[in-house]
Amino acid sequence: MELLDRYFQAVRFWLPKTQKQDIIAELSEDICSQIEEKETELGRKLKEGEVEAILKRLGRPVLVAGRYSPQQYLIGPLLFPIYRFVLRLVALFYLVPWVLVWIGFMTFDPAYRVRHSGGSLIGALAALWGPFWLTAFFAFGAVTIIFAVLERAQTKSRFMENWDPGKLPAVRDPNQISRASSIFELAAGTVFLVWWIGLRSPIVLGQSAVRITLAPVWQYFFWGYVSLALATIATSGANLFRPYWTRARASVRLATDVIGAALFCWLCKSAILAGISVATVAPAKTVEITDAINLWMSRGFPIAVVVGIVTAAFDVRRIVRAKTTDIRLARGVAEAGDLHQQ
Amino acid sequence: MAHSLDTIGTFDNLRLELRRGCLVLAVLAELRSERYGYTLRKALEERGMAIDEGTLYPLLRRLESQGLLVSEWREEDKRNKRFYRLSHDGKLILKKLLAEWQSINASLNGIL
Numbered sequence: 001m002e003l004l005d006r007y008f009q010a011v012r013f014w015l016p017k018t019q020k021q022d023i024i025a026e027l028s029e030d031i032c033s034q035i036e037e038k039e040t041e042l043g044r045k046l047k048e049g050e051v052e053a054i055l056k057r058l059g060r061p062v063l064v065a066g067r068y069s070p071q072q073y074l075i076g077p078l079l080f081p082i083y084r085f086v087l088r089l090v091a092l093f094y095l096v097p098w099v100l101v102w103i104g105f106m107t108f109d110p111a112y113r114v115r116h117s118g119g120s121l122i123g124a125l126a127a128l129w130g131p132f133w134l135t136a137f138f139a140f141g142a143v144t145i146i147f148a149v150l151e152r153a154q155t156k157s158r159f160m161e162n163w164d165p166g167k168l169p170a171v172r173d174p175n176q177i178s179r180a181s182s183i184f185e186l187a188a189g190t191v192f193l194v195w196w197i198g199l200r201s202p203i204v205l206g207q208s209a210v211r212i213t214l215a216p217v218w219q220y221f222f223w224g225y226v227s228l229a230l231a232t233i234a235t236s237g238a239n240l241f242r243p244y245w246t247r248a249r250a251s252v253r254l255a256t257d258v259i260g261a262a263l264f265c266w267l268c269k270s271a272i273l274a275g276i277s278v279a280t281v282a283p284a285k286t287v288e289i290t291d292a293i294n295l296w297m298s299r300g301f302p303i304a305v306v307v308g309i310v311t312a313a314f315d316v317r318r319i320v321r322a323k324t325t326d327i328r329l330a331r332g333v334a335e336a337g338d339l340h341q342q
Numbered sequence: 343m344a345h346s347l348d349t350i351g352t353f354d355n356l357r358l359e360l361r362r363g364c365l366v367l368a369v370l371a372e373l374r375s376e377r378y379g380y381t382l383r384k385a386l387e388e389r390g391m392a393i394d395e396g397t398l399y400p401l402l403r404r405l406e407s408q409g410l411l412v413s414e415w416r417e418e419d420k421r422n423k424r425f426y427r428l429s430h431d432g433k434l435i436l437k438k439l440l441a442e443w444q445s446i447n448a449s450l451n452g453i454l
Contacts, residue, residue, distance in 0.1 A: 023399070025415075026379060026424050030395050033380040059396050067400040 003048060004031065007055050014065030023068055031058070075147045078160050083147045090139050097306065098135060102128060104302025174321055177243040185236035193229040196222070211277040217270050224263045231256045245322045254315035261308025268301040365393055367443055369401060370428060370436045373411060378423040402426055410435055 008028055012020050034054055035046055058064060075083050105112045106124050117123035154160050199222070235252050271294040276286045368391045372382055379399060386393055393401075405411045410432035415424050428436065 019403075023403075025422065026399055027395065029378075029421060029423055030380050030383070030399070032421070058394070064396050067396055068403065 003051055003055070004028070007061065010061035011065050014062050015068060019068065023065075027064075031055075073151065075144070075151050076155070079147055079151055079154060083143070086143055086147070087140060090143055094139055095132075095136055097310070099128070099132065100306040100309070101303055102132075104306045108302045108305065109299065175245045177239045177245060179240060179243055182236050182240040182243065186233060186240060189229050189233040189236060193226065193233065196225055196229065210279075213274040213277070215270065215272050215274045218272060221263060221267055221272070224259070228256050228260050228263070245318055247319055247322045250315065250319040250322045254312060254319060257311050257315050258308070261304065261311060265301055265304045265308060268297045268304050272297070365391065365397070366401065366405070367436075367439055369393075369398070369405070370410065370432060370439065373426050373428045373432070374436075376425050376427040378418075378425045380423075382426070405432070 008024050011027065012024050015023055031054065035051065038050070038054075039046055106117065107113075113124065116127045231252065235249060235256070238249060273290045273293050276290050277283075278286055281289075368386055368389075369382070372385055372389075377385065379395070379402065382402075383393060383395065383398055402411065402413075406413055406426070410429055411426050412429045413424050413426045415422055417423070
């Protein structure tokens with residue numbers, strides 16, 4: 001029957017080369033037996049629709065053939081959770097910042113906006129779409145290829161099965177502050193403060209060979225960063241002795257980070273360099289250098305905004321986490337009190 | 343409604359999992375005497391262990407590649423058929439599997 005031949009041809013296409021003939025012979029024998037039995041039961045030849053029903057029940061050719069092949073994975077169940085985790089990391093720490101920086105440039109740099117989008121929103125989205133998918137495709141593709149190779153290596157060497165439970169990391173408390181990071185913050189804050197105060201006396205920096213003159217607005221940045229450094233030192237000191245995030249301390253950290261980011265963004269846009277004077281360089285050239293530095297600082301503004309937003313988001317998350325822990329602790333105390341009264 | 347559909351789907355999946363191991367046992371037990379695919383399917387169906395051809399033939403091949411079955415092509419009723427029977431190793435494995443099955447069954451009966 002032509003329909004059966006078409007079906008077997010389709011199944012044969014997907015079968016392993018060495019077994020094609022054997023499998024088709026056995027499968028066709030079974031189907032012919034089914035048809036024969038049905039015909040004996042009905043006392044007539046089967047109609048095409050009835051044969052179709054048998055084949056439909058048997059399944060799509062590619063599925064039928066697939067059952068004869070060993071189970072194969074590009075990335076198997078052992079590595080898949082790690083693969084998914086790495087993809088998330090790539091999305092979070094590469095693609096999201098990529099988009100945010102791009103949005104920052106589009107929003108705050110008019111020259112960039114006109115150059116890449118013609119100034120319209122649709123143009124901007126169109127300009128984002130192509131490069132974004134290309135970037136995402138290459139990033140995810142590279143990760144997938146690496147994991148496919150690891151999967152092959154794993155299948156041969158079984159390295160995933162050799163592990164030592166004793167090397168598992170300690171139980172992590174997200175509200176715990178490591179003493180090392182507090183000491184580092186304290187030391188860095190102090191060094192920064194001492195260095196910063198040393199810059200204070202003249203607005204003109206450097207000695208006679210190289211003189212850097214800053215704009216008058218520098219005063220605000222100076223005192224702003226002094227205050228921030230003092231606040232950071234105070235918080236780090238408190239964290240060192242009470243190494244646990246509370247809502248109050250987490251809120252202070254959010255405030256200092258937001259003010260610090262806002263100050264830095266302002267610094268980027270304020271043309272802070274008033275002039276540079278170098279004994280061996282012509283004044284016209286130093287003016288050019290001054291303008292170039294101010295321009296590049298101004299171009300760094302979108303990145304500063306993005307970094308500020310991301311930092312603030314982490315700080316807010318820390319406050320929420322500390323709040324949740326506070327509520328749990330309060331509930332725990334209340335329940336303990338109830339138990340005690342009973 | 344969606345919840346009951348989910349429950350049906352979950353039941354079907356669990357039932358398939360439960361039957362998978364039992365089918366191997368049933369096929370091995372049924373092949374203590376020689377049979378070809380279609381008659382094996384019929385025999386299993388009559389004993390309440392229906393199995394479709396898409397599952398049976400790959401399973402037979404797997405068991406044969408593991409050395410538990412032997413097969414040969416022979417002509418019967420003017421058609422070439424592949425006959426399967428339990429190998430020597432297959433008989434030993436079946437004996438062990440049956441003991442395991444009885445032990446599981448006894449344990450489950452105790453739990454239930």
